[in-house]
Amino acid sequence: MEKIIGLLDKYYMVYLQGLWGTLWISAVTVLCGTLLGLLIAALRMSRSKLLNSFAGAYIEVLRGTPILLQLYFFWIGLPKLLPFELSDTMCIVVALVINASAYISEIIRAGINAVDKGQWEAARSVGLSEIHMMTHVIMPQAVKNILPALCNEFITTVKGTSLASVFFVGELMTSYKSVQAATFLALQSLTIVGVIYFLLNFILSRLLRVLERRLTASD
Amino acid sequence: MTDEIIRTENLKKSFGDLEVLKGISTTIRQGEVVSIIGPSGGGKSTFLRCLNLLEQPTEGKVYFKGQDITDKKLNTSKFRQRMGMVFQNFNVFPNMTVLDNVTLAPILEKKVPKAQAREEALALLRRVGLEEKANEYPRKLSGGQKQRLAIVRALAMQPEVMLFDEPTSALDPEMVKEVLNVIMELTRSGMTCLIVTHEMGFAREVSDRVLFICDGVIKEEGSPDQIFTCPHDPSTIKFLSMVL
Numbered sequence: 001m002e003k004i005i006g007l008l009d010k011y012y013m014v015y016l017q018g019l020w021g022t023l024w025i026s027a028v029t030v031l032c033g034t035l036l037g038l039l040i041a042a043l044r045m046s047r048s049k050l051l052n053s054f055a056g057a058y059i060e061v062l063r064g065t066p067i068l069l070q071l072y073f074f075w076i077g078l079p080k081l082l083p084f085e086l087s088d089t090m091c092i093v094v095a096l097v098i099n100a101s102a103y104i105s106e107i108i109r110a111g112i113n114a115v116d117k118g119q120w121e122a123a124r125s126v127g128l129s130e131i132h133m134m135t136h137v138i139m140p141q142a143v144k145n146i147l148p149a150l151c152n153e154f155i156t157t158v159k160g161t162s163l164a165s166v167f168f169v170g171e172l173m174t175s176y177k178s179v180q181a182a183t184f185l186a187l188q189s190l191t192i193v194g195v196i197y198f199l200l201n202f203i204l205s206r207l208l209r210v211l212e213r214r215l216t217a218s219d
Numbered sequence: 220m221t222d223e224i225i226r227t228e229n230l231k232k233s234f235g236d237l238e239v240l241k242g243i244s245t246t247i248r249q250g251e252v253v254s255i256i257g258p259s260g261g262g263k264s265t266f267l268r269c270l271n272l273l274e275q276p277t278e279g280k281v282y283f284k285g286q287d288i289t290d291k292k293l294n295t296s297k298f299r300q301r302m303g304m305v306f307q308n309f310n311v312f313p314n315m316t317v318l319d320n321v322t323l324a325p326i327l328e329k330k331v332p333k334a335q336a337r338e339e340a341l342a343l344l345r346r347v348g349l350e351e352k353a354n355e356y357p358r359k360l361s362g363g364q365k366q367r368l369a370i371v372r373a374l375a376m377q378p379e380v381m382l383f384d385e386p387t388s389a390l391d392p393e394m395v396k397e398v399l400n401v402i403m404e405l406t407r408s409g410m411t412c413l414i415v416t417h418e419m420g421f422a423r424e425v426s427d428r429v430l431f432i433c434d435g436v437i438k439e440e441g442s443p444d445q446i447f448t449c450p451h452d453p454s455t456i457k458f459l460s461m462v463l
C-alpha cells in the first residue's frame with residue numbers, strides 16, 4: 001500500500017497522461033468510428049448489390065479477426081501504403097477507428113431497423129423523398145436506439161485501447177509499462193492502472209444509465 | 220371515361236410463393252367513394268398498398284389519371300404526394316409536434332412557405348377539432364385524435380385520392396364515431412376515397428360502390444344497397460352472414 005502511494009506521489013503525472021491518452025483515443029475512435037460507421041451502414045442498407053456486399057464483407061472481416069492483428073496490420077501496413085509520414089499513434093488510431101466502424105455500423109443498422117415499419121410507410125405515403133424520410137422521420141427516432149449502444153461501445157473502446165500499449169502509444173497501459181520499467185513495481189503499478197480503468201468505466205456506465213432513462217422517459 | 224382517376228388491369232401481387240392478389244381489374248372515378256370489404260387475409264390491404272406503390276405489383280398495370288405508375292421511370296415520391304393514405308395504426312410521427320406532423324411534407328416537398336404551411340395546417344386541424352393540440356406531441360393524444368391527425372397530415376398535401384386502410388380498427392369503440400365523422404365529411408366534400416373497412420353500416424352509408432375482395436380477387440361489386448341486401452356471390456353471402 002505504501003508503495004502504491006509512493007508510486008502515485010512520484011508518477012501521478014504519468015498516470016494522468018495515460019488517462020488523457022486513453023480518453024482522447026477512445027473519443028476519437030468512437031466519434032470517427034460513428035461517422036465512418038454511418039457510411040458503412042448506409043452502404044449496407046443500400047439497394048445496390050455491389051455496395052451492399054462490399055459493406056457486408058468489410059464488417060465480417062473486421063469482426064472476424066482479432067483486433068490485435070488489425071493493429072499490427074495497420075501499424076506495419078499504413079506507413080508503407082501512404083506517401084506521407086504517419087506516427088505510430090496515428091496508425092493505431094486509424095486501426096481502432098476502422099475496427100470500431102464495423103461494430104458501430106451494425107449498431108446503427110439495428111437502431112434504424114428497430115424503427116416501426118409503419119413510420120417508413122407513413123413517411124413515404126405523404127410523399128417524402130427517401131432522404132427527407134431518413135433525416136426527419138427515421139433517424140431522429142433511431143438515435144434513441146443507437147445512443148445507448150454507442151455509449152456502450154465507448155466503454156468497450158476504453159478497454160480495447162489497452163491493446164494499443166503494445167505499440168507504446170501513450171494510453172493508460174503504456175503508463176503502467178513505463179512506471180514498471182522505471183521502478184520494477186509491476187503489481188503496484190498494475191493495481192493503480194486497474195483502479196483508474198475501473199473508476200472510469202464505472203462512471204461511464206452510470207452516465208449511460210442516466211442517459212437511457214432520459215431517452216425512454218421522453219417517449 | 221375522362222373522369223377516371225385510378226384504373227387497375229389484371230393487378231397481381233405475390234410474396235414469394237404466396238399469390239395474394241390474383242388479377243384485380245377495376246376503375247375508380249373522380250369523386251367516387253369506394254368501400255372495400257372482405258375476410259381477413261383476402262388481400263384488401265395489399266390492393267390498397269399497390270395503388271400508392273408501398274408494394275410493387277408483381278404483374279399487371281395501375282394507371283393514375285392515365286399514367287402508368289408501374290413504369291420504372293416514375294418519380295415515386297412525387298406521385299405519392301397526389302395520394303394520401305391513412306393506416307390502421309395511425310403512424311403519426313412521434314418525434315415532432317402535431318403541427319409539424321402536418322407541415323413536414325408540404326414544407327419539404329412542395330416548398331410551401333413555413334408561415335403559409337402553418338396557417339393551412341391550423342385550418343385543417345381546426346376542421347377536425349385538434350387546433351388546441353397543435354403544439355403537443357402525439358404521445359399526449361388519444362387514439363381517435365391520432366387518427367384525425369393522420370388524416371389531416373395526408374390532407375395537407377392536397378391529394379387527389381385518399382386511401383384508408385381500416386382507419387377505425389385499432390380504436391376504442393367510443394372513438395370510432397369521431398373518426399368516421401371526419402371521413403364522412405371528407406367524402407361529402409367530393410374527395411375520391413377508397414376505404415377498407417369492417418364497419419359495414421358506415422360502408423353502406425357513405426359508399427357509391429362496394430368491392431368485395433376475397434382470395435385475391437374482386438368476387439363481387441355493386442352499389443351498397445345491392446351488396447348488402449341481395450348479394451349474388453356465395454362467398455359474399457357467407458361473409459356478410461358472418462359479420463352482419
Ligand SMILES: Nc1ncnc2c1ncn2[C@@H]1O[C@H](COP(=O)(O)OP(=O)(O)OP(=O)(O)O)[C@@H](O)[C@H]1O
Pocket residue numbers: 234237239257258259260261262263264265266
Ligand atoms: N409483406 C408481406 N410478406 C408476406 N406476406 C404478406 C405480406 N403482406 C401481406 N402478406 C400476406 O398476404 C395476405 C393478404 O394480406 P392483406 O393484409 O392484404 O389482407 P387483408 O385483406 O388486408 O386482411 P386484414 O383484414 O386482416 O387486414 C395475407 O395472407 C398476408 O399474410
Ligand SMILES: [Mg+2]
Pocket residue numbers: 263264265384385
Ligand atoms: Mg388489412
